[in-house]
Every structure is written in structure tokens, then in C-alpha cells.
Amino acid sequence: MDNQLLTGKLTRLVAGDPDKFGELNAKWSHDSEFFMLFDSDPVMVRDAKRSGQFFRERAEKERPGAFPFLVQTLEDERLIGEGGLWNALSSNRDAWVSIGIGERELWGKGYGSDALNVMLRFAFRELNLHRVNLVTFEYNRRAIRAYEKLGFVHEGKIRGGMRRSHQRWAIVFMGILRDEWESANR
Amino acid sequence: MDNRLFTGELTKLTACNPESDAKIMEVWHRDTEFFRLAYGRIAQPWSVEHIKKRIENHGGEVNEPVFAIRTLADDKLIGQIGLWIEPSQVEGFVWILIGERDYWGRGFGTDAMRVLLRYAFRELNLHRVVLRVFAFNTRAIRSYEKVGYVHEGRVRNALNRMGQRWDEVWMGITRSDWERQSAAPKNRGENNDEYDNRSAGYIKPVGA
């Protein structure tokens, strides 16, 4: 039995109170680039209190299949990002995954991939899912490369589905099956 | 795909309708022999309002489907059957009650259970289904055995009823038990519709 289920090489997944999610999201919301990469809603600076309230409501209404996580570094236990698995307890045995590293000085250093890989291990080894889906945006090239390296396969896109900075971008869908992930992690 | 998923040979499973069902079910619950076969809780008369609330509160959630059992012949409400699905999505806990006495022992309960199992394994992709039945309910135990349930143990003396202690019998059926059972020839020579054909691949188009 794997007792390091939630621990990767650089990060670990932890739970967070709504206030903690609120505080972090408020801080990261001041980095418009982060939210453009992470979210399709119009970016807006947020304050901790109202943001905390939003996450409290989300926690109240949380459906059983929702698994929100905060990403913590192993070396200094800093909370550097968030993510989760969504609609994970459906009879289709699949789920949606999301990952975002809020601390920009840690971008491109493998923290995001490491945390996402831990989430996939949780999805396939604990939730026994058959596949994991994710959606991202055409301009998020670094993320798309990271997902490809982890074994995600392009499964389709909505051409011009998004409009930002006066340009149309495709919304990109990717997916990974359990045995694809298992062989990538042999 | 087939649109007769909820239909058996004698019964069909339909949504519960609190308004009309509760009145009928209130009559069932006056019969304490029925009550003690169906529930372990203290037997007491239930009002129509109480039953209506129970129907409204249960069966809404995706992990707790509850059905009304109706006869195919004349659409008569004769019972209820439901599933509680474990968070792990691996196991479902089933319960069944037939409220109309004159439909006891005539295969209606067995038929409804067969439809429920097909729904559990084909639609909900469960790995196994489990139930508990009181040791004195021998008719139900025989019905579950016919459908393919395997005895998995007994909770000793779990019931204190009619001045005596009774065991609670636990029976389970895994997907492989079920595949074997439904592929095996039916003992009463009932016709073999496409759900019970020998080919394991149920994705195969009907009649191919």
C-alpha cells in the first residue's frame, strides 16, 4: 500500500480552509498573467475577505466528487499553487483536473508538473478512475508542453472559443487514460 | 443501446411519485409482518405525510437511486427497491420491499431484483452489490439465491424480535458472479432476450 500517495518529488497536496484559499487567490489575482493562464473568466483583482467568502460557499455546496487541493513545496512547506479533481465520483469513472502555480518565480521549474502528476496518481491509484480530462487555452504553451510530457493526448479544440487581448484563441481539450499514465510512470 | 433497461418480465421500475404512492404505501405499513420483513427499526404506524417525506428525501441524490416497482400487466404499484452507492463507487447496498401481500412468492420480487442488478452493473458500472436480510425471511433468501447472490456471512444475533435473537444474513454478488449467472440457462426456461445472450460483449448491436 503506497503511503506517499499525496507526495511528489518537489511538492505535496494538502487541504486548505476556505479562508486560506481566499487569501492565496486574492494575492495571486494581482498577477493578471497567472489568472489569464489559469481561468477563462475576466481577470479581476480580488480582496481576501470576499474571496474567502466565495470559497466558503463553494465548500458548503461541495459535491462528493470534488477534491480541491493546495500545492505545498517539500523543501520549505510554502503554499505555491492550487488545483484539484472535479466530478471525480461519476459512474463514467472519469474526472476533470486543474492545476495552477500562483508563485510566478517558480514557473518553469517542474513544480506544476510534479503536483499534477501526484493528482493523476491519486486519480488512478485511489479513485480508480479510467481517464482524466483537462482543458486549457491555446496561448498557454508552456502548460500544454508540460501536459504532453506527462502523457496527456490532444483530443480536440474549440476553434476561436476564447477572446483575449483582441485575439481569438482555441480552447484545447486533452485527456489521459489510466494505462497510458501507468506506462509513462513505470 | 436499449430503451428497456428498467423493464423486466413481470415488473418495471419507475420513478416514485410521492403524492399517489404514499397513500398506497401507508396501507402496506399497517401490516406488521410486512414491516418486520422490510425493516429492523421499531415497528409503528407511519402516516401518509411521513411516507411522503421519506420518498421526497430519499432517491434524489445520484448515489441513492430509489424506484417504485410496478407490475407490467396493469401498472400496479406493488413495492419499492433502492440502492445506496458507496463513495468509492465500487459497491452498492440494495434494499427491496414488496408491500402487496398477494404478490408475495410469485416471482415479482425476484424479477424486480434482476432488473435492478442489470441497472447496477450495466448502467452504474458497479463492481458488486450487497444486501442484508433477516434470517427469518427465508422466502427472500431463496429469491436472492435464485438471482445469483452468494452468502458472505452472518451478523450473529443482530435482531431481537418476537422474543428471540435472529442473525442478519449478508449476501453479495460481484460483476463476475452476475455475468456467470445471467449467461447460465434460466432454470424456468424463460425466453432469452438479448440481455442474457451468451456473448459477453453487450455492446454488440441488438440481434447481430
Next chain:
Amino acid sequence: MILQLFEGEKIRFAAFDADKDAEALSKWTHDPEYMRLLSPDPARPLAPFHIKKRFEEMEKEAGRDFYYFVIRAREDDRALGFTHLRWIEWNHGNAHFDMGIGSASDRGKGYGSEALQMLFRYAFEELNLYRLTGHTMEYNTGAQKFLLKHGFQLEVRRREALQREGRYWDGLTYGILADEWANANR
């Protein structure tokens, strides 16, 4: 005759106090080994917020018939674990029990044994129950030995009732009658 039901030698039973205990319980849920030994449900880290919410739901669902104890060490009053009696059927004298010792460093020191003996005394000599039921999993050999040592008998084996690490495991149900415990302690 034992007069103090909540005071043991090394431990004591206390009420769950959300402000004090939610933090400790949240920490335990971050240990996948603890979560996987404890329950077949998908292991997930819980924040104090979730711990409080779950506790309120359990309390609301059972009303008076829910006896939840936090196990505290007498030496420094720290929370060691929990145990509770649940799903009580007074007309049959039935109850289900559960127990967990939060951190690995506190296990194997006799805390669980003392807590179980105290729980037996409470169930059979205060609540006058007829029998107790406990559940565990095929891979939790520690719990199985613990239950057998304390007089439980295996009663039900639910074949392949849970799935973890890509394989199926049986679910095990154990039972003990009040007289069996009383005779063992004559």
C-alpha cells in the same frame, strides 16, 4: 466495580471540541496511510473546516444516538485519536464502533487497547447494548489482529468490496456479544 468510565490509565475520553480538535484531526487526514487503514472511502486530506462540517453532519444525522469520544493522552492531554459508537438500534441493542489512532508514532503503545476496553465498558455497562460490530479491510492485518485479540469474531466477508492500488480487497465485518466480553473479563 469501575466507577470512572472516561478516565483510563494512559488515556481519557473527552468530547469533540471543534476549536481544539479540528486542527489535530485535519493533520491526521494528511497521512494517506491513516486514511486508507481507517476507511474504504476515497482517502482525502481534510481542512479543519471540513472536519467541523462532517462532525456537524454526523451529529445532525444521529441526534442523541451518536457517542463520539476524542482519545486524549493523560500525560499531556494531546489528542491521540478518536472512537465512536454509531447507528445504534436500541430495540436490538446493536451498535457499530470505529476507532483511529491519528499518528503512527502513537500506535502500538496500548492506547487503542485501553480505549477499546473503555468503549466496551461504556457500551455494555452504561448503554446496556447487546453486541458491537466493527469493520475493517483485507489489507489492514493490524486491525484484524487487534479485533481478534479483544474477543471479536469475523462474521462477514464482503468479497472485493473495495478497490485500491489497482486491485480489489475484501471488506471484513467483526462482531462481539456483551456476554462474550463479560466472560473474557471475568
Next chain:
Amino acid sequence: MDNQLFNGTLVRLAIENPETDAASLARWERDTEFERVLSHKPVFPSGQKKWRERLEEAPDERQFWFSVFALAEDKLIGFVGIFMVRQQHGDCMVGIGMGEPEFRGKGYGTDALRLALRFAFRELNMHRVALMVLATNARAIRSYEKCGFVREGVTRGADYRDRIRRDVISMGILRSEWERANSR
């Protein structure tokens, strides 16, 4: 007019203060020897937060609970209460618990009980006060008899603990008996 209604010789009665009293009540309930004599309900450590909520509940006119303070030390040592008040019949019950062990068996309980009776008869104009006590609780029975309570009945084997059945004795006192006992 008797303005010393709530002051006795050894103790005084005070209205409960949720902040301070809840802590003591939570501590006392951990002593199950004390709790099991006091109540037939299963003992359970509900904890300070729960006691606080109970004490903060709006008082209704069917029960009057007091904290008992030792006069000399001004220390909270127990509680006493008139409850199950049925105004139309002039009938009620009294309950008393001396939480601090070192104040038991020294007359503090009897003094608190006398104050509660005076409150029931003089202030609430009750016709009678009743109580229930375990047959094995000899010390309490002596204290009740000293206050003028008379045995009125026994419910045989009503208390079941440690696999043993015990009788529960019900006692009562009428206003006339109380007036006589206190005019001497």
C-alpha cells in the same frame, strides 16, 4: 418580606453564568461516579461548549436552575434546580448535585436544598416538591429526610447499570410539612 431568599447558612444560590459555570459543569461530568448517581440518562462528556449552549438557552417558566456557591470561600461547588413545574397542580421536582467532592457530606448540599425548597414554596407557591433518588444513595436519602422529605414510592429495578438493576425511590414533601418543619 424575606430578602435573604437565596442566602443560607453555608451556601448562597446564584443565577448561572454561562462563561464560568460551563467550565465547572464540564469538569464535573467527567466524574462518572458522580454523574451516574445524578441522572439515569447515559453519562456522556458533552463538553464545555455544549454546557455553555445549554446555559445560554432562554429560561422557561417550567424550570429554575441555580449555581451553588460556598459562602465563606465564594466558590462554585454545585447546582440545584426546581424543574418539571406544573403551575396548575402546584407540583414540581427538585434536583441537586454537589460537583466539588471536598464539599460533600458536610451539610452544604442540605443547606442548598433548603434554599431551593424555600424558593419553591415561598416564591413559586408550590403545593408539593418531589425528587427521585437511587435506593443505594444512603447519604442523599439522609439529607432529604433531614429536610422533611417522605418516601412516597419505589420503582423497582428502574436503574440498570454495570449489569445490575437498582430500585429508584421517589420522595416528596408537602407545603404543610415544610411549614411545620421550619416553624420550630
